[in-house]
Amino acid sequence: xxxxxxxxxxxxxxxxxxxxxxxxxxxxxxxxxxxxxxxxxxxxxxxxxxxxxxxxxxxxxxxxxxxxxxxxxxxxxxxxxxxxxxxxxxxxxxxxxxxxxxxxxxxxxxxxxxxxxxxxxxxxxxxxxxxxxxxxxxxxxxxxxxxxxxxxxxxxxxxxxxxxxxxxxxxxxxxxxxxxxxxxxxxxxxxxxxxxxxxxxxxxxxxxxxxxxxxxxxxxxxxxxxxxxxxxxxxxxxxxxxxxxxxxxxxxxxxxxxxxxxxxxxxxxxxxxxxxxxxxxxxxxxxxxxxxxxxxxxxxxxxxxxxxxxxxxxxxxxxxxxxxxxxxxxxxxxxxxxxxxxxxxxxxxxxxxxxxxxxxxxxxxxxxxxxxxxxxxxxxxxxxxxxxxxxxxxxxxxxxxxxxxxxxxxxxxxxxxxxxxxxxxxxxxxxxx
Numbered sequence: 001x002x003x004x005x006x007x008x009x010x011x012x013x014x015x016x017x018x019x020x021x022x023x024x025x026x027x028x029x030x031x032x033x034x035x036x037x038x039x040x041x042x043x044x045x046x047x048x049x050x051x052x053x054x055x056x057x058x059x060x061x062x063x064x065x066x067x068x069x070x071x072x073x074x075x076x077x078x079x080x081x082x083x084x085x086x087x088x089x090x091x092x093x094x095x096x097x098x099x100x101x102x103x104x105x106x107x108x109x110x111x112x113x114x115x116x117x118x119x120x121x122x123x124x125x126x127x128x129x130x131x132x133x134x135x136x137x138x139x140x141x142x143x144x145x146x147x148x149x150x151x152x153x154x155x156x157x158x159x160x161x162x163x164x165x166x167x168x169x170x171x172x173x174x175x176x177x178x179x180x181x182x183x184x185x186x187x188x189x190x191x192x193x194x195x196x197x198x199x200x201x202x203x204x205x206x207x208x209x210x211x212x213x214x215x216x217x218x219x220x221x222x223x224x225x226x227x228x229x230x231x232x233x234x235x236x237x238x239x240x241x242x243x244x245x246x247x248x249x250x251x252x253x254x255x256x257x258x259x260x261x262x263x264x265x266x267x268x269x270x271x272x273x274x275x276x277x278x279x280x281x282x283x284x285x286x287x288x289x290x291x292x293x294x295x296x297x298x299x300x301x302x303x304x305x306x307x308x309x310x311x312x313x314x315x316x317x318x319x320x321x322x323x324x325x326x327x328x329x330x331x332x333x334x335x336x337x338x339x340x341x342x343x344x345x346x347x348x349x350x351x352x353x354x355x356x357x358x359x360x361x362x363x364x365x366x367x368x369x370x371x372x373x374x375x376x377x378x379x380x381x382x383x384x385x386x387x388x389x390x391x392x393x394x395x396x397x398x399x400x401x402x403x404x405x406x407x408x409x410x411x412x413x414x415x416x417x418x419x420x421x422x423x424x425x426x427x428x429x430x431x432x433x
């Protein structure tokens with residue numbers, strides 16, 4: 001009896017707040033996205049790099065910036081048994097730079113690297129944003145010109161284009177360099193100084209040390225003052241202006257539409273010159289799916305040589321959420337074929353056909369082995385996110401054919417069914433989506 005009572009009061013085990021389990025069929029969409037990422041990165045000449053899930057805390061303090069929200073509020077930091085301070089990585093650019101330096105990847109000239117991995121940030125979970133989330137990122141080292149900026153932006157834009165992500169837009173800005181940024185910093189300080197008391201507590205604290213960071217504030221009380229702040233583009237030095245104009249030229253020539261948004265500064269201290277975001281209206285207020293820019297000083301700040309760099313990070317959860325809510329891509333997510341047997345004889349024939357389909361490759365194949373009515377089996381097909389259903393009952397078997405139903409358009413067509421192996425080959429030849 002005591003054991004029964006104790007078991008009844010055991011708390012239910014759940015995933016930690018701000019994390020999620022990725023389960024079928026949703027995990028299939030993750031795999032599809034990751035496969036396309038690997039293919040696209042290879043097409044652009046990038047090689048994959050994998051770094052540890054935790055690093056020395058100093059890496060992020062030096063690389064990301066001591067006054068950033070990430071370092072001040074969001075890092076999972078802990079001492080190990082040797083007394084060393086370690087941090088679950090809150091972003092991946094600094095670890096990639098550390099790994100590139102440690103393994104000599106930058107000693108032989110330019111390097112193009114990409115990653116897929118988890119990041120960890122202690123922040124309020126919200127739609128498409130978790131305390132453990134996943135990123136795809138690009139890091140292009142060794143090129144100072146805007147051609148590399150264009151290459152990186154084009155790669156992110158192409159990923160969204162290949163997935164038919166709806167309502168996308170590119171927002172672009174420049175935050176200058178060490179030559180012109182001091183004058184802009186003073187202009188911002190003068191703008192905000194007279195109304196210091198109206199700023200949020202965080203922005204008041206940052207006003208003296210780094211007023212540029214105020215432009216990245218999300219506090220409602222800061223927004224009117226940010227909206228009236230001077231734009232960086234009006235104070236650029238000549239080299240930064242030429243860089244920005246040439247980047248816009250490359251984007252225009254490639255027919256990638258963009259808008260200059262003077263309020264984009266990014267939340268990390270290592271950015272210089274180009275900063276950008278790719279947004280989607282499918283996500284409403286949480287609109288950014290990809291963000292990045294140029295960080296010419298980070299490699300040197302982490303103890304390496306003077307190597308320029310540019311890159312981006314794309315949140316996989318947010319990108320997939322945008323795909324699921326985007327009208328243009330929703331139906332394109334269906335894939336594979338569900339075999340539906342109506343009766344024992346049909347089930348025996350379709351099990352053989354299923355085996356041939358699965359070993360032939362080309363498309364996912366599913367089958368429910370239980371006796372269910374057609375409507376119930378079609379619901380199973382929807383849960384599996386199948387694009388097609390292949391239906392057989394006594395009538396179809398007697399006629400030597402199967403019904404192939406497009407689950408997007410609900411249109412039916414009949415295909416010959418005599419030998420399972422031949423039918424499987426014919427279905428693969430159809431190259432069904």
